[in-house]
Amino acid sequence: MKKFILLLIIPITLLVSCGGSNQGVEKQPTSPNQIKDQDIEIQNIEKDWVEFKVKAVGNTMSDMKFDIENIQVNEGSWVRIILINEGEQIAMQHNIVFVNYGARKEVATQAINAGPSMKYVPSNKNIIAASDLAQPGETISLEFKAPKKGNYEFVCTYPGHSESMRGYFIVK
Ligand SMILES: [Cu+2]
Numbered sequence: 001m002k003k004f005i006l007l008l009i010i011p012i013t014l015l016v017s018c019g020g021s022n023q024g025v026e027k028q029p030t031s032p033n034q035i036k037d038q039d040i041e042i043q044n045i046e047k048d049w050v051e052f053k054v055k056a057v058g059n060t061m062s063d064m065k066f067d068i069e070n071i072q073v074n075e076g077s078w079v080r081i082i083l084i085n086e087g088e089q090i091a092m093q094h095n096i097v098f099v100n101y102g103a104r105k106e107v108a109t110q111a112i113n114a115g116p117s118m119k120y121v122p123s124n125k126n127i128i129a130a131s132d133l134a135q136p137g138e139t140i141s142l143e144f145k146a147p148k149k150g151n152y153e154f155v156c157t158y159p160g161h162s163e164s165m166r167g168y169f170i171v172k
Contacts, residue, residue: 051080056094056134059087061160066096069167071154073146081142085134092136094156097121098128098144098169101151108155108162120157128152128169146171 050073058064064087073079083096099107103126110122121130129144149171156165 048076049078049080050074051082053082053084054096055084055086056092056156056165057086059089059092061091061164064092064094064161065164066154066156066167070170071167072170072172075146075149075171077146079129079144079146081131082139083131083134083142084139085136087136089136093133093158094161094165095120095131095133095158096142096154097130097157098152098154099124100126100128101153103127104153104155104162104166108157111157111162112159120159122157130157133158 052068052071054071055067056064057067071079071081081096083094085092085094087094097107097111103124107122107124107126110124111120114120114122119133121127128147129142131142132140134140152169152171154167154169155162158165
């Protein structure tokens with residue numbers, strides 16, 4: 001009878017220890033190497049992402065602007081733009097549109113015809129990425145992969161905003 005109990009106990013113990021390592025990494029870090037690998041993997045994913053908080057400030061056509069004039073990233077990185085619209089007036093609707101260098105005016109002009117139904121983003125091959133329209137007080141985000149090395153521009157294409165709300169986007 002003793003032998004029988006012993007034979008029963010061993011498989012149960014094995015089962016418990018196996019289950020423990022699968023269930024809770026925190027409770028029983030039985031394989032520290034595995035945990036390390038996971039951490040490294042997460043860090044690598046994060047390393048490819050770059051995030052910029054861009055505030056749209058001001059409340060009139062003369063003082064509205066982006067608080068950042070230059071955004072610089074590495075080629076191939078994933079870019080996350082958090083656009084924070086700090087405006088309070090109804091005319092302070094903003095987006096952020098990344099375009100090829102030199103195409104800012106052309107895109108902004110076409111945006112007027114694109115109108116509110118297209119959120120002031122025309123169909124134009126010079127557009128790299130375009131955000132949604134942020135209402136006063138609203139925060140929106142835009143994610144895109146950085147294009148090839150070169151100089152680009154970003155601009156708010158809401159009618160009348162493109163001359164004062166703009167900046168340079170540099171991909172190294
Ligand atoms: Cu704007």
